Amino acid sequence: MTDMPLKPAQQSRLRIFLDSDIFYMFKKSPVAILSTIVVAILVLSAVFAPLIAPTNPFDPASLNLMNGFTGPMTPNAFTGDSFLLGTDDQGRDVFSTILYGMRVSLFVGVAAVLFAMVLGITLGLISGYVGGWTETIIMRTADVQLTFPSILVAMLIFGVAKGFTPVEYRDQMAIWVLILAIGLSDWVQFARVVRGATLVEKRKEYVEAARLIGRTPFAIMLRHILPNVLSPVLVIATISLALAIIAEATLSFLGVGAPATQPSLGTLIRIGQGFLFSGEWWILLFPAVTLLVLALSVNLLGDWLRDALNPRLR
Amino acid sequence: MLAYIIRRIVQSALVLLVVGLTAFSMFRFVGDPIDNMLGQERTAADIERLREQLGLDQSFPVQYFKFLQEAAQGNFGMSYRQGRPVAEILMERAPATLELAAVSGALAIIFGIAFGVFTAIRRNGFLANFIMSASLVGVSLPTFLIGILLIYIFSVELGWLPSFGRGDTVQIGGWSTGLLTATGLKALILPSITLGLYQMTLIMRLVRSEMLEVLRQDYIRFARARGLHDRAINFRHALKNTMVPVITVIGLQLGAIIAFAIITETVFQWPGVGLLFINAVQFVDIPVMAAYLMLISVMFVGINLIVDILYFFIDPRLRVDRAGGH
Amino acid sequence: MLRKLSYAALIAAFAPAAYAEEFTWAVTTDPQTMDPHAVNSAPVLGFLNNVYEGLVRRGQDMAIEPALATSWELIGAGEGWRFNLREGVTFQDGAAFTAQDVLFSYERAASEEADTSSWFSPVSEVVVVDDFTVDIMTTSPNPIFPDSIANWMIMDSGWAEANDAVRPNPDGNYATLNTNGTGAFSITNREPGLRTVLEPHADWWGEAAHNITRAELTPIQNPATALAALLSGDVDFINPVPVQDVARLKNHANVKVIQGIEARVIMLGFPHEAEALKYSAETTQANPFADPRVRRAVAHAINVPAILQTTMRGTAEAVNQLVSPAMRGYSDTLGGEAVFDQAAARGLLAEAGYADGFSFGLKCPNDRYLNDEAVCQAITAMLAQVGMRATLDAMPVQNYWPELRADNYDMYLLGWSPGTFDAEHPIRFLASTPNEEKRLGSWNFGGYSNARVDELLPIIQSEVDDLKRQAMLDEVAQILQDETAYVPLYVQPLVWGARANIDLVQRPDNFFILRWVTVN
Secondary structure: OOOOOHHHHHHHHHHHHHHOHHHHHHHHOHHHHHHHHHHHHHHHHHHOHHHHOOOOOOOHHHOOHHHOOOOOOOOOOOOOOOOOOOEOOOOOEHHHHHHHHHHHHHHHHHHHHHHHHHHHHHHHHHHHHHOHHHHHHHHHHHHHHHHOOHHHHHHHHHHHHHHHOOHHHHHHHHHHHHHHHHHHOOHHHHHHHHHHHHHHHHOOHHHHHHHHOOOOHHHHHHHHHHHHHHHHHHHHHHHHHHHHHHHHHHHHHOOOOOOOOOOOHHHHHHHHHOOOOOOOHHHHHHHHHHHHHHHHHHHHHHHHHHHHHOHHHO | OHHHHHHHHHHHHHHHHHHHHHHHHHHHHHOOOHHHHOOOOOOHHHHHHHHHHOOOOOOHHHHHHHHHHHHHOOOOOEOOOOOOEHHHHHHHHHHHHHHHHHHHHHHHHHHHHHHHHHHHHOOOOHHHHHHHHHHHHHHOOOHHHHHHHHHHHHHHHOOOOOOOOOOOOEEEOOEEEOOOOHHHHHHHHHHHHHHHHHHHHHHHHHHHHHHHHHHOOHHHHHHHHOOOOHHHHHHHHHHHHHHHHHHHHHHHHHHHHHHHHHHHHHHHOOOOHHHHHHHHHHOOOHHHHHHHHHHHHHHHHHHHHHHHHHHHHHOHHHHOOOOOOO | OHHHHHHHHHHHHHOOHHHOOEEEEEEOOOOOOOOOOOOOOHHHHHHHOOOOOOOEEEOOOOOEEEOOEEEEEEEOOOOEEEEEEOOOOEOOOOOEOOHHHHHHHHHHHOOOOOOOHHHHOOEEEEEEEEOOEEEEEEOOOOOOHHHHOOOOOOOOHHHHHHOOOOOOOOOOOHHHHOOOOOOOEEEEEEEOOOEEEEEEOOOOOOOOOOOOOEEEEEEOOOHHHHHHHHHOOOOOEEEOOOHHHHHHHHOOOOEEEEEEEEEEEEEEEOOOOOOOOOOOOOOOOOOHHHOHHHHHHHHHHOOHHHHHHHHOOOOOEEOOOOOOOOOEOOOOOOOOOOOOOHHHHHHHHHHOOOOOOEEEEEEEEOOOOOOHHHHHHHHHHHHHOOOEEEEEEEEOHHHHHHHHHOOOOOEEEEEEOOOOOEOHHHHHHHHOOOEOOOOEOOOOOOOOOOHHHHHHHHHHHHOOOHHHHHHHHHHHHHHHHHOOOOEEEEEEEEEEEEEOOEEOOOOOOOOOOHHHOEEO
């Protein structure tokens, strides 16, 4: 295939998007524009943290303990070093740890939501399309999952995973367990939406037709049903992302979060809360504000998406 | 219909077994209870002897089977840490958690509905937008941080409210209540705000969007055209119609409240089952952990069952496709 | 002084009930049992010292002083110790204290079910001579025996028998929740994990120096919450105060900080016996830590003053051996300790054949010692700077000990507080070749072994002459330092916080003694 026939199609797709109601509404909503910009800035600075951050806080050899507890933009009394947002208890530059920590938080959040999405969509499609006992088992599990709160699920998985992980991988285990735990507690909503849509679509004539011309059930489900549920899935995913980032922070308070040597925003807040009374406010404040801004803008974006994609509310 | 209910009960029982198995298998990895039961001058022989006495030397299936056997008879064993029957400890701690959950649930429902209605009616008003944004700030911070900040502001800086605990309690039968004393009520304020904030936001947003939807529907327009007052429209018709999904969500969130009580109770040293569970994890008090998780899952599965059966009675069509959260 | 005392007594005599001096204090963990023989741990024994008493007790300076025994002396050339008991002492339920209770408490505390039985391993027999004289016979001369039983608490034999609590039981019995001691306070209400209420024992034999009419112990787990409770006046005393908050609290008008040095020494341990490292990416066939030069390089690489200044905020003190200077038998003749010197560390590593360094796993508890995880993080960074690249695995203590027992570490952090307040204690538990039968080296996870140390220990244990004994302790301390068996880092600080109107005494073993508290 050459590029030529594709180009106009792409252009027209962009055109369609720019002319669409969604984009029109987006242009009209300052909240949506602002939160998109904030999210974009935060995500980009997390992705490019190694380029932006003045130091690498994950490299223990580069740390100087004597730099510990240096206030923002005040030179350290012993080393004379100065840091934009100060340093934490280990002498790590708070600005750098926030950038790297956001990387961990976003990675856990995005991976958990993706995991939940894939799991939820798959199970939703299967239970909607196949029905019968399969459906009963999946949806019953979903019911229990929905009432069984994420923190308990996470603590359970954390305990079990620790037993099964070979000793030499335990230090990396925490991140994957977090993803698994948060993802597992989030898949139900995806599954429900997809199953509902599948039940509706399944009976339509074109699906019947597709089946008649010999397409596999899987292909039918993917090609025809999935596009119809994309917008609710997108809304759920956005809101879940904010929830996942907060959940990670909560779990770190319970001691099942990212390790202190490779902290997430949640771990930074857990460490920082120990210095709330001692006057080193910057160790808590800056990570907390970053988390707040991140979660808030994702939430606002999710909110706006929900309103925008729900035609009944316009 | 009876067949449906029986089938659901059997399914629930199966779920309980699975939860129990998962929970129980977790305990082997939580740590070793022996270290907390013996001091620094213990020997390896002491460790072995105690392990044998507690039945920890037996294989996992044997331990699980024994646990189930005893649990079915309502006997959850003795707490390793407290040396008392677990059932007794749970009964003692349950009122604190249930009162906290009830008060924060009530706060969440009352303020959630009030704010939800308000923000829906004044959809583009300044105050409505402010409430919407402020509520998002509340759910964009982890619970434990909100709790600690509340303590810092209201106990340490202002000195208005107690920093921890339940205050004075009154014993009524087997139930210890903090609702009847001034200190008990004061002690409830911060923890219940911390715990209920998330659910309040959830309910508020749900009520708002349901209201907006209902307000646009034809019969509301007719009502308006008939000259009914706004107030009558808003409350008699619109709000009433938003209640079904709201009740569903409240049912589902009950579990979340109980679970998140773990964090709130830890921050405020609230003597409920959540704090008991965290302590049990810390000291590998296996009988307490097992009983707590079984209790919680019985509750969750029970709520599910009741909701399902209620739906069956209210509207058989909903039986298959129960409305979800959010 | 005397006038002040009688004035206080006068006030106490005329004070109406409303002036009752109530005192509330918060600790991180609730004592898990009220049975003085069931668990040999500091939170339990420390608390129960207010309720139960032993034959001897420790004073404010940790010196042994008479309690239920008024005097004691060596029998013959050291076959045992004779204790002359105090007369007219009653238990809190009114029963009289006699030699029978001592014999019963010995049998109970030395039984297999008890966790305190190791205290009595030198004892061959306890003989009741008469109602107020007891002979405790030892298998060999034991000069420090009275020092080693300060926490052996006497329980009423009649009470224990009547309530079916003749032996401690990990599954719990009457004595787990109820108490009947001879101490200055009795427990009037015990709600485990929630509150424990104490009131003065009216018939206590001693002179009450406190003015408390009711005291309440409450556990508060989250350090920030405990601090908030102290600042807001909800509690009168907390232990511990997070070290980072010391400076701020000192400037607070309503609160004061009581600081001291605990008996606990924080140190690093090594896998002396292991064939190879467990968590190394490249050094999978050798164990660098078996080489004393590598261990000494570790000692050189760690900047202890920086840890003390930053992580511990100047509250702790450096130490060069396994006991703190306050302990009996501390060695001040040690020479040649490794100071912070990165070049020396690199040199030693190169000499040992690890010029490029190596990677390994460092295990650390995160809820056992003050700022343990932060200290380990700092150590990780310091070791990385000389080429020893540690992967830190910090975990709660309930997972930590099983990991150490299973030898899942390349280096670990350990704190040791000698129960006898004597330098012999860590030698027995940490430096002796592990020997299950003789109860030696039970915390020597790495299996450190030195024939001379093993040879000296029994002689130290039975040497009555203080000078000779000290010479041997000095020799052991020097061996342990020369071989860098452990890397001692610092002595953990004691940081207590109290409301400004509270007077109290801090004892170096971190025991909170209620009868030394005055509420002003």
